[in-house]
Every structure is written in structure tokens, then in C-alpha cells.
Amino acid sequence: MKQLLRTLLFVILITPAGWVMAHSDHGMINDETAVQITHKTVQQMTFKDFGYPVGKLDASWKSVTPDDIEVVEVGDGFYVLRITQSGTKQSLSMKIAFTGQVLEVSEVVAK
Template sequence: MKKRLTVLTLCAVLNVGNAYAHGDHDEPAVISPQAAISIANKTVQQLTFKELGFAVGKLDASWKSLAAQDLSVVSIEDSFYVVSAKNSESTLYFKVAFDGQVMDVTHTNE
């Protein structure tokens, strides 16, 4: 009986150690530049309905008619894309993280 208990304890310890040693070490998925443009476009549409906490505030109705060609990736930084969106009145710059989160929306590319 004592031998069985020792064997079971040893097996349990080895399995737990194996689980810790082989955790998920994969890097997070990086979105494509096209996906960053799509996310910025969706954010523009959301900003025409409500203020989301960015410096630009709520956008006026002129942003609702933004076409796909009005958005482009301006630069690729260490951890995010800078996407510009242009309408007839002004340009907005979106910092879209590689995981797809919109980090900031401003009127200047800084």
C-alpha cells in the first residue's frame, strides 16, 4: 500500500511539473496592415455615434461616408500601426496595436 501511494504521488508531481514546463509560450498573433485599416474604419463609424474617450471626441456626420481608399497605413512602429483616415475636412491618425486594440486617435501623427 505504501508503495502504491509513493508511485501515485510521484506520478502526480511529475505531471504537474510537466504542465508548468510546457505552458503556452506562443507570441500573440499580429494583425495584418489591412486588418488595422479595417479596425480604424470601424472605429471611425463608432466615433460618429459616440465619444469613445479619445482626444478627437465624437466625430461629425461627414465621417460616415468614408470610403476604403480614404484610409491607409502611414507607418509601422515597434508595437502598432499608424493608420490615417482622410475626409474632405481633416485627417485622423489611429494607433492600432498589433493585437488589434485601438490605442489612440488624434488629429496629428505624433
């Protein structure tokens, strides 16, 4: 039973939803916090598929830093951030609610 509780706690703490819960009772996030959440989520997505269209990211995404993330839109209740992997120039788009919840993660297709 102890092991089950430890495992459950670990899963809650490492998932984006678990990480977001830490923000939900603090009101709206700001740009800097949105970048931090995005960075943490990208790192987590290198070892687990969270059900977003991009799936599990390959290990090369571990090299992404907060400097590789920019806020590209502030909408009605959400931020849209672009994450660009410097080595390959691949990009992802992440939509995060003002509460800190990750809403969408998708691949940005170069034009």
C-alpha cells in the same frame, strides 16, 4: 435581466474594445486588418465618444471609406494610420496595436 444582458452584449459588440477582442486570440493583425479596424472605429465614433482627444466625430465622417485610410507607419508593436475625409480634407491619426487594440486617435493638423 434578459434586457440587461442583451444591452451589455450590444455594448460589447459595438465598442472598439469589443471588436478588438475578436482579434486578440488570432495573433497579430496585418495592414489590411488594421485598415478594417480603423474604418469600423471611425464609423462608431460618429455616434459615440470613446474618450479619445477627438471626441465624437460629426456625421460627415460616415462617408469615409477604406480607400481614405493609409498605413503611414509600422512601429514596434503598432500601426499608425491616417484617415482623410475626402470632402473636407480633415485628417485623423489612429494608432493600433498589433493585437488590434486601438491605442490612440488624434486630429492631424495641416502644416
